[in-house]
Amino acid sequence: MTVARTVELEGHIIDSGTMGMCFGVVMDMGGEFEVEDFEVGRHKHAETYCRMRVMAESEDDLRAILHELNQQGATVADPRDATLENAPEDGVVPVDFYSTTNHPTYVRVDGEWVEIEDPEMDCALVVERADPEDPQGVGNADERRNGDGNTRVLTKVLNAVEEGDLVVTGETGIRVEPPERPRNGGGSFGFMQGGVSSERPSASLIEEIADEMREVRENDGNVLVVCGPAIVHSGGRDALADLVRAGFIDNLSAGNGFAVHDLERDLYGTSLGVDTESLEHPRKGHKHHIYTISEIARLGSIEAAVDEGIVDEGVMYECIDNDVPFVLAGSIRDDGPLPDTITDAIEAQDAIREQAHDADIVLMLSTLLHSVAVGNCLPSTTKTVCVDINPATVTQLLDRGSAQAIGMVTDIGTFIPMLRDELLEE
Known part of the structure; x- marks a missing residue:
């Protein structure tokens, strides 16, 4: 017996390729579709609307298709409230829990669309109702909507889910809004505008990156830099230290190395x-x-080494001297490690996640694994710059899902001094 549901798409769905992808998803997964309404935007700022009926052989097949369509931004017509189930125990989610994208997402709770906080991929969605005395939302809807406490929807990694948490399950009552590509483009940071190329004019891209960093600084925003050891090996260390000293870096994320x-x-x-x-x-x-690790361990911390005058230059020195927070996440490969390095993987993830959620722009500088870790915590709307000498590294980082990312295939020891000169020029 054939089952069917109607879904809607709205926005720049032709320019961004969303409509074609949704048609492809249905066909590739063995379903069929029938376009019931189609209104094309007739000028560059106008949006397009499409309503289509999706058919499949079984409820399970239809549910799988609707899940994929949801990830592309399609919304089930005549939406109902999201289905909520209690987590059976700490670190365990219901079987059919909704696994998030890193796009802006809304969940329908008690008839209201609630935007999720801190979008992040591969998480569960947990609803915290406004009235703790009414955890299932039976009453007091008017109070919730009138500001006496607001219902919240949070992203939680699976190990952070607690017994009794209200977890969103299935696809009902969920709306995903992937960033779109309007007809007027949007510069190198516009959706799918940056791309990856070793032949792209570096000077012009660096100028644009510098402009973005200036704007973030002027608006009291947050610049996060993700650093790999190649920065030191290739001679970019002093230039990065200059940027920290000048106040263009607000947080630093790196490994022990x-x-x-x-x-x-x-x-x-x-x-x-x-x-x-x-x-x-x-x-x-x-x-x-x-020997370096031994000296720092003997003193107790990097900060103690700075206070004692043992360390008096470099990136870590400037972070200490200018109160720039840093997270050093350890790995199984680390020598030592330094006393400042977080060796508990879950604790390190939480620290990185906090940095990522606060960032307005992220510079991922010549470190694949650490950049992927940070990238996994970023919403798709965060501007991201990936720089590496290896094209495959840059491509992999950009494929993590950010819609506002540019990549540069170049020597990191050349990029950072050029960026420093652009930002610090008189």
């Missing part, structure tokens, strides 16, 4: 045992990184 080699450069003049100026290999240079 970046901090170690930045500090090693200060203490021994080397990075990975190599003099970054002369490219010579000093005697015992291969041990400098572990």
Whole structure:
């Protein structure tokens, strides 16, 4: 027996390719569709509307198709409230829980569309009702809508879900709004405008990135930089330190390795045992990184090393000296690690997540794994810059789902000084 539901699409669905993708989803998954209404926007600011009936052989097949259409921004016509089920125990979600995208999303609760907080991919949605004495929302709807406490919908990673949490299940009552591409483009940070190219004129892109960073700074926004050790190895360290000192960096996220080699450069003049100026290999240079960790551990922290005058330059020094928060997330590969490095993976994720949610623009500089970790926590609307010498790295980072991302395939040791010069020019 054939089952069917009607869905609606609205916006710049032709320009962005959304309509074609939705047609393809239905056909690829064995369903059929019938367009019931189609109104094309007739000028560049006008939106297009499409209503179509989706048919499948079974309820399970239809549910799977509707899930994929939902991810593309399609909304079931005549929506009902979202289905909520209690989490059976800590860290366990109901079987049919809704797994999030990183796009702006709304959940229909008690007849009202509620925007989720901190969009992030691969999370559960948890509803916190306005009235804790009425957890199932039976009464007091008027009070909720009149401001006596507002119902909230939160993203939660699975390990943070607590027994009894009201978890959104199924596809009913959920509206996803992927960023669109209007006809007027939108510059390099516009949807799908940036792309990846090693032949793109670097100077013009760096100028635009600098303009974005200036605007964020002027509006009291937040710039997050994600750093890899190659910054130190390739000679970009001093330029990045200058940007921290000048107030253009508000948060720093890195692994143990970046901090170690930045500090090693200060203490021994080397990075990975190599003099970054002369490219010579000093005697015992291969041990400098572990000596560095030992010195910092002896003092207790990077901040203590700065206070003692042992560390007096570099990126980590400038972070301490200018009160720029940093998160150093450890991994199984780390030597030491430094006492400031967070070795608990869940604790490190939470710290990175807090940084990511506050960021208005993120610079991902020559570190694939750490950038992917940060990227997984970002909403699709956060402007993102990915820079790496390896084109595959930049492509993978941009494919994490940000709709406002540009990639540059270039030497990080060239990019950061150019960005520094652009931002600090008189």
